Amino acid sequence: MSLVKVNELLTHAMSKKYGVAAINVFSYETIKWSIQAAEAERVPIIIQYYPGFGEHMPCRYVAVIAKDMAKKASVPVAVHLDHSNKYETAVAGIRDGFPSVMVDGSALSFEENVRLTAEVVRTASVFGVDVEAELGYVGSGANLEDIVDSSRYTSVEQAVGFVAVTGCNSLAVAVGNAHGAYIREPRLDMDRIRALRKSLDIPLVLHGCSDIPEDQLQESVELGISKFNIATEYDRAIYRIFGKGMGEDEKKGSFFKLTRESEEAIIDFVRKKIRLLNPNRFTI
Numbered sequence: 108m109s110l111v112k113v114n115e116l117l118t119h120a121m122s123k124k125y126g127v128a129a130i131n132v133f134s135y136e137t138i139k140w141s142i143q144a145a146e147a148e149r150v151p152i153i154i155q156y157y158p159g160f161g162e163h164m165p166c167r168y169v170a171v172i173a174k175d176m177a178k179k180a181s182v183p184v185a186v187h188l189d190h191s192n193k194y195e196t197a198v199a200g201i202r203d204g205f206p207s208v209m210v211d212g213s214a215l216s217f218e219e220n221v222r223l224t225a226e227v228v229r230t231a232s233v234f235g236v237d238v239e240a241e242l243g244y245v246g247s248g249a250n251l252e253d254i255v256d257s258s259r260y261t262s263v264e265q266a267v268g269f270v271a272v273t274g275c276n277s278l279a280v281a282v283g284n285a286h287g288a289y290i291r292e293p294r295l296d297m298d299r300i301r302a303l304r305k306s307l308d309i310p311l312v313l314h315g316c317s318d319i320p321e322d323q324l325q326e327s328v329e330l331g332i333s334k335f336n337i338a339t340e341y342d343r344a345i346y347r348i349f350g351k352g353m354g355e356d357e358k359k360g361s362f363f364k365l366t367r368e369s370e371e372a373i374i375d376f377v378r379k380k381i382r383l384l385n386p387n388r389f390t391i
Contacts, residue, residue: 109177109178109180109183109184110174110177110178110184110185110186110206111151111177111183111184111185112185112206112207112237113153113185113186113187113206113207113237113239113276113277113334114207114237114276114277114310115185116151116153116183116185117277117310117333117334118310119151120151120310120333120334121310121331121333123387123389124328124329124386124387124389125150125328125384125385125386125387125389126324126327126328126332126333126334126335126384126385127151127152127153127185127333127334127335127384128145128152128153128335128337128377128380128381128384129152129153129154129155129187129189129312129334129335129336129337130152130153130154130155130337130338130341130377130380131155131156131157131189131336131337131338131341131342132154132155132156132169132173133156133157133160133163133164133342134163134164135172136366136370137341137345138154138169138172138173138176139176140370140373140374140377141154141377142154142176142177142180142184143374144374144375144376144377144378144381145180145182145184145377145381146180146181146182147374147378148378148381148382148385148390149182149390149391150182150381150385150389150390150391151182151183151184151185151391152182152183152184152185152381153184153185153186153187153334154173154176154177154184154185154186154187155186155187155188155189155336156169156170156173156187156188156189156205157189157190157338158188158189158190158191158196158199158200159190166188166199166200166203166205167203167204170186170188170200170203170204170205171204173186174186174204174206182391183391185206185207186205186206186207187205187206187207187208187209187237187239188200188205188207188208188209189209189336189338190209190211191208191209191210191211191227192210192211192212192214194210194223194226194227194230197209197210197227197230197231197238198227198230201230201231201234201236205236206235206236206237207236207237207238207239207276208227208231208236208237208238208239209238209239209240209241209279210223210224210227210228210238210239210240210241210275211240211241211279212224212240212241213241213242213243213244213245213279213281214244217242217265217269220240220241220242220269221269221272221273224238224240224269224273224275225272225273225274228240228273228274228275232274237276237277238275238276238277239275239276239277239278239279239312239334240269240273240275240277240278240279241278241279241280241281241312241314242261242262242265242266242269242278242279242280242281243259243260243261243262243280243281243282244259244281245279245280245281245284245285245286245314245315246259246285246286247285247286247287248285248286248287248288248289248290248293248315248318249287249288249289249290250285250290251290251291253285254283254284254285254289254290254291254293255283257296259281260280260281260282260283260296260299261278261280261281261282261299261303263299263302263303263306266278266280266303266306266307267306267307270307270309275309276309276310277309277310277311277312277333277334278307278309278310278311278312279311279312279313279314280299280300280303280311280312280313282295282296282297282299282300282303282313283295283296284313284314284315284316284319285315286314286315286338286339287315287317287339288317288318288339289318289319292318292320293315293318293319293320293323294323295319295323295326295327297323297326297327297330300327300330300331300332301330301331303331304330304331304332310333310334311331311332311333311334312332312333312334312335312336313327313332313334313335313336314336315336316335316336316337316340317337317338317339317340317341317343318339318340321383324383324384325383325384325386328384328385328386329386335384337380340380341376341377344373344376345369345373348369348372348373348376349365349369351369352365352368352369353365
């Protein structure tokens with residue numbers, strides 16, 4: 108297979124009724140493990156990067172590595188820049204070679220979000236880059252109000268107008284989901300997801316998928332969500348798996364050895380997420 112466009116992949120997922128795992132990466136290994144998991148499952152995947160990790164691994168390096176590995180993969184792999192909350196950040200991602208970028212104006216007023224998103228879409232279209240936008244407020248899982256206050260959720264009526272005016276290619280929605288670890292078990296608004304899917308013809312995205320109950324994730328797939336962001340849970344899984352490989356009595360500790368010995372368990376974690384989001388068992 109090869110590197111594919113995010114929107115092409117999500118459109119395919121809509122037609123075949125599977126969800127695409129969008130794994131947030133932060134190193135060469137985390138990119139490699141994610142792609143290997145997708146190859147093992149014979150299902151496409153999205154490799155995405157949060158620009159806030161720039162001091163750890165510069166954005167341009169991630170774009171180069173991920174795209175090169177995607178071109179050599181045996182399943183379709185898309186590469187995406189996550190949460191850009193400024194025009195300059197999104198455009199820098201385009202400059203650095205990301206074929207798809209997210210512009211997150213959800214903390215702004217509706218009018219300001221429209222203006223920012225439309226500006227990024229206009230620039231991205233010159234370079235053939237896909238744009239994911241966000242409407243509604245996907246806040247922090249540590250803040251109860253961000254989870255339960257439905258006034259922060261995506262308005263179906265506003266979403267229709269927002270998509271029409273901005274021309275974004277996909278839309279991240281707020282339906283009871285939030286970023287990071289949850290203070291309590293989230294309960295997604297399935298009726299709202301159903302209404303959004305019925306009213307919009309572009310792919311829908313769910314952020315904050317770490318720790319959302321499995322039955323809710325699978326129902327979201329069936330209702331028409333196509334992209335599922337997984338960051339916190341992947342990071343946590345790697346940390347815990349690494350921890351099992353460490354010990355005070357290890358006299359010849361080696362990071363290289365640790366990563367090699369942890370690889371299978373980490374790949375298995377991603378495989379399980381991919382399988383979970385593929386209830387109808389689609390394969391390439």
